[in-house]
Amino acid sequence: MTFGKELARLRQEHPLFANHYIAYQELKDAAASGEVPKLMRLLQQELDRINDLVSVEMAALRSGLQVRYRKATEGSTGFLDAESIDNLAEAIDRMHQFVEVNYQGFQKIMKRCSERQDTASCTWFLAQVQAAPFRHYSFDELLVPLGQLRAAHRQQRAGQSEATMSDIASKALSPVGEGQSQVFFVQAKDVMRVKLALLQKLSPVGAMCKAKTTQATRDTSRMVSKLSRRTVHIYLEGASGNQYAERYRRRVEGSAAASGSGVLLRCRLAAAQDGEPGTIEDLTDPEHEAEIDVEDEAGRVTMARLPQRLMNALMEGTVDAKHRSPASLAAAEVIKRDGLRPAVSASFIRSSFAADSKDSAAPELVSIDEAIFFRDEAALADTKAWCFAASKTGAATVASPQVDFPGAVLRVWLPPQESAELIRMTGLEKFDLQHVPSFSEAMHGMALVHRELATPLPPWIPSETLTPTYQRSSLFIPKAAPAPALGGAGAGKAAGKPKEGEKTAAGGAPGGGSFRRTLMCCAGRSARAPDMRLKVDCKTPLAIERTLLRWMRSTVLLASLSSFLVSASSPSMQLNGLLLGLVSIVFVALPAHNYWCRSIELMNPASQQPKVDRFMPTAMAWSFSVIMLATLVVNVTTE
Numbered sequence: 194m195t196f197g198k199e200l201a202r203l204r205q206e207h208p209l210f211a212n213h214y215i216a217y218q219e220l221k222d223a224a225a226s227g228e229v230p231k232l233m234r235l236l237q238q239e240l241d242r243i244n245d246l247v248s249v250e251m252a253a254l255r256s257g258l259q260v261r262y263r264k265a266t267e268g269s270t271g272f273l274d275a276e277s278i279d280n281l282a283e284a285i286d287r288m289h290q291f292v293e294v295n296y297q298g299f300q301k302i303m304k305r306c307s308e309r310q311d312t313a314s315c316t317w318f319l320a321q322v323q324a325a326p327f328r329h330y331s332f333d334e335l336l337v338p339l340g341q342l343r344a345a346h347r348q349q350r351a352g353q354s355e356a357t358m359s360d361i362a363s364k365a366l367s368p369v370g371e372g373q374s375q376v377f378f379v380q381a382k383d384v385m386r387v388k389l390a391l392l393q394k395l396s397p398v399g400a401m402c403k404a405k406t407t408q409a410t411r412d413t414s415r416m417v418s419k420l421s422r423r424t425v426h427i428y429l430e431g432a433s434g435n436q437y438a439e440r441y442r443r444r445v446e447g448s449a450a451a452s453g454s455g456v457l458l459r460c461r462l463a464a465a466q467d468g469e470p471g472t473i474e475d476l477t478d479p480e481h482e483a484e485i486d487v488e489d490e491a492g493r494v495t496m497a498r499l500p501q502r503l504m505n506a507l508m509e510g511t512v513d514a515k516h517r518s519p520a521s522l523a524a525a526e527v528i529k530r531d532g533l534r535p536a537v538s539a540s541f542i543r544s545s546f547a548a549d550s551k552d553s554a555a556p557e558l559v560s561i562d563e564a565i566f567f568r569d570e571a572a573l574a575d576t577k578a579w580c581f582a583a584s585k586t587g588a589a590t591v592a593s594p595q596v597d598f599p600g601a602v603l604r605v606w607l608p609p610q611e612s613a614e615l616i617r618m619t620g621l622e623k624f625d626l627q628h629v630p631s632f633s634e635a636m637h638g639m640a641l642v643h644r645e646l647a648t649p650l651p652p653w654i655p656s657e658t659l660t661p662t663y664q665r666s667s668l669f670i671p672k673a674a675p676a677p678a679l680g681g682a683g684a685g686k687a688a689g690k691p692k693e694g695e696k697t698a699a700g701g702a703p704g705g706g707s708f709r710r711t712l713m714c715c716a717g718r719s720a721r722a723p724d725m726r727l728k729v730d731c732k733t734p735l736a737i738e739r740t741l742l743r744w745m746r747s748t749v750l751l752a753s754l755s756s757f758l759v760s761a762s763s764p765s766m767q768l769n770g771l772l773l774g775l776v777s778i779v780f781v782a783l784p785a786h787n788y789w790c791r792s793i794e795l796m797n798p799a800s801q802q803p804k805v806d807r808f809m810p811t812a813m814a815w816s817f818s819v820i821m822l823a824t825l826v827v828n829v830t831t832e
Contacts, residue, residue, distance in 0.1 A: 196301055203294060210291055213246050215239050215298035224302060227311040236302070236318050240325055243295050247327035250288050257281065258338040265345045273346045281339060282389050289332050289385045296328060333399075333420040333544060336388055340397035344549050347394075358394060361615055362548035365556035366606045370486060370494040371459060372444055374560075374604035375612040376632040383624045384563055384601045391546050391559055394619045398545035398557060421544040424562075425476065425582040427460040427570060428635040429528065430536035432668050434646035437639050443492070444631045445652060455490035456527045459635070460504075460535075462582050476582045487520045497521035504579040508534055535570035535580050536668055537638035541602075558615065559605055565598035567638040571668045596641045602632070629653050643668055737791050744784035744809070751777035765827040772820045776813070783809050 194202075197217060204211040216239055223232040258281060265273060303319040306312040322328070366373040379387055399420035430436045439457060442448040461484040462476050475481065479502035488494045497520035503513050510529025512521045527533065541562040547555040568581050572594040578584035603626065605612040616622060632653060640647040640654050646668065751773050758770025787809065 196298065200294065200298070203290070207287055207291075210246075210287070213242070214291070215243065215295045217298045217302070220298075220302045221305065224305045224309070224312050224315075227309065229312060229315060232306070232312060232315055233318070236299075236315070240299075240322060244325055244327050247288070247292060247330065251330050254281070254284055254288065254335055258335060258342070261342055262338040265342060273342065273349060275346060278339070278342050278346060281342075282392070285332060285335050285339065286386060286389055292327055292330070293382070296322065331421075332385060333388075336392060336544075337397050337399040337420050339389075340392045340395075340399075340546075343392050344396045347549060357614075358548050358618065361607065361611050361618075362550075362556055362558060364607060364611050365548075365558055366608070367494075368557050368560070368606055369496060370488060371440075371457070371633060371635070372492075374606050375609060376629045377603040377605070378627040378629060379561070379601040379603050380625060381563075381600045384561065387601075387603065387621060387624055388544060388561060390620050390624075394615075395546040395558060396549050396555070398547050421542045421563075423464040423476070423540070424543045425462040425538055425540045425580070426634055427462070427535050427538045427580045427582070428638065429458045429460070429533040430639065430643065430646065430668060431532040431534070432646075433531070434648070435531050436533065436536075437636060437646055440633055440636055441649065441651075444633045444636065456523060457488040458524055458527065458533065459486040459488075460484065460580070461486065462580075477578075477585050481583075485520060485524050487523050489523070495520040495523075497524065501579065501583050504583070508579055534668075535573070537635065537642055538568045538570050538580060538582065539565060539634040539638055540568065540582065541565040557606055559603065561601055561603055563601040565602065567596045567598065567634075567641050569594035569642040571643075594642065596638075598637075734792070737788060741784050741788040744780060748777050748780045748784075751780070764831060765824050768827055769820060769824045772816075772823060776816045776820070779816075780809070780813065783812070 200214055200217055204214060216235070220232070220235055220239065223235050226232075261273075261277075261281075299319065299322045303316050303322075306315040368374070397420050428436070436457060439455060443457075462481065463484075464476060480500050482498045483501055483504055485497045485499065485507075486494055487497065497516075497518050499507060499512075499516055499521065503516060506513065507521070507525055508528060510525050512525045542564045544561045544563075545557050546559040547557050549555075569589075570580055572589045573581055573584060574588040575584040575586045578586075581587055581589075603621075605615060607615060616626070631651075633651070636647065636651045637654070640650055755770045755774035755777055758766045758773065761767060761770070
């Protein structure tokens with residue numbers, strides 16, 4: 194079904210929004226006509242109209258949910274009828290679909306513009322759409338009060354289904370570890386509906402708290418909610434691929450751990466939810482705690498916590514005496530023995546759901562991971578940080594070290610039989626869920642960014658559809674020396690220069706890393722992946738030409754002023770004119786040379802950081818200063 198027919202179907206299904214969807218046909222006709230001013234005017238009008246509508250509707254939904262939630266907490270039962278709660282859930286789904294469909298319409302219009310030369314300059318408007326307010330409303334904050342209303346309604350109508358759910362919850366598995374859950378792939382278009390379906394039987398793991406007051410907003414009764422939290426899983430690997438091979442044996446083949454390499458490691462970083470005391474939300478904070486999961490040969494998982502300022506030391510195989518524990522010592526031992534370092538990370542936003550319980554520590558039954566992307570951690574160029582999430586710069590040594598994951602991942606923390614029963618009770622069978630029994634984030638990420646070490650491929654990734662992202666895995670590039678840790682005994686020694694008489698891995702002399710990279714290049718093995726070619730916008734060469742013409746225009750003005758001053762009778766004016774003439778000659782050559790160099794660069798657009806050229810403005814400023822000083826000196830001496 195084409196997008197136009199899909200839009201027409203939605204207008205019939207939702208007559209309330211029938212006149213508020215994007216005017217797709219009108220925008221498409223304007224793009225086909227090539228009238229750029231008309232097209233830009235229509236795009237801005239549509240964007241403003243959609244922003245206004247979404248703002249009003251979201252405020253109404255938020256207000257309605259908070260009023261009912263406040264009445265329910267006060268003991269009123271008149272606001273807990275099933276029909277009104279279902280209507281609120283349908284309104285949330287309808288508004289979420291409205292936002293996504295309109296954004297998709299803008300994307301399609303921008304794609305049409307990029308295919309035509311006369312409208313290619315309009316594609317910048319997509320960045321304005323992405324930054325628009327209607328794209329940044331959090332629908333998850335509406336699910337917390339909705340879920341609590343449903344939970345209160347279920348408590349009033351307790352029956353056999355609630356008893357069955359309690360029996361299922363008693364068999365919940367611990368979310369600590371990698372292989373405890375039943376995994377399903379969810380299409381991106383179904384994520385919100387899956388969450389709404391889960392709320393019919395489960396409660397959201399989130400909290401309502403009072404909004405912080407500011408100078409502009411002093412309403413102390415306003416409530417905010419937080420359901421989802423940003424989470425990052427960092428997986429370690431060495432150049433031999435031992436961790437991947439061990440995960441494949443356990444997750445796919447179901448074999449026991451191999452002797453000598455049976456310890457699996459995973460590091461976790463999670464942002465704090467609003468209202469959680471004593472937690473740090475900024476993942477780049479050195480005091481933010483990282484959790485290290487250590488799975489031994491028998492499959493038992495233990496966890497250690499370390500502040501991020503000590504993680505660089507752990508990556509070198511050392512642990513501060515104050516933070517030593519069996520788990521941290523085991524992690525340091527396997528890191529040092531197998532030469533492990535951060536290889537791939539999975540960053541996502543997790544929403545969790547649990548069974549109804551008066552206890553705040555109810556077991557988590559279901560979680561949904563969305564906005565997932567995998568990142569090549571071995572490509573991190575910031576030596577002060579141990580992973581990308583902890584880096585304040587995010588500098589990378591290769592191009593595009595990030596791969597997005599389509600859709601979302603649904604995890605059910607139950608045994609297979611109870612998991613199937615929970616899916617039946619929540620009505621998730623109507624969604625096209627793809628069960629992936631042996632799914633592993635680490636294996637999936639390794640197959641995407643370190644293809645050479647992901648052998649054999651995970652069974653859920655067809656080998657004929659996967660091509661290596663880079664010609665050579667960045668794990669084969671020698672790791673840069675980390676910056677000294679901010680705390681911990683001996684943490685700074687790992688990043689220092691080699692001790693006197695100590696041989697380096699490249700042959701015994703300092704600077705062996707450069708020598709080793711030279712040997713790799715001579716052997717045909719590049720020390721870093723080749724740069725990707727930049728896509729140069731068609732306006733860029735024209736901008737370079739306009740810059741040259743403006744410099745020439747300034748040069749003509751200087752030359753005219755110089756000839757006028759030279760023809761004068763005053764010596765100071767003649768000197769001033771002579772110096773200005775020399776400057777005008779210089780600024781004929783410099784802009785022309787700059788234009789020539791930038792034109793040559795565009796012929797071979799390898800990816801590199803663009804630099805700002807301040808030489809010519811600086812040279813002109815100094816030239817004018819010298820001329821004015823010389824004129825002043827001549828005037829003083831002649832008088």
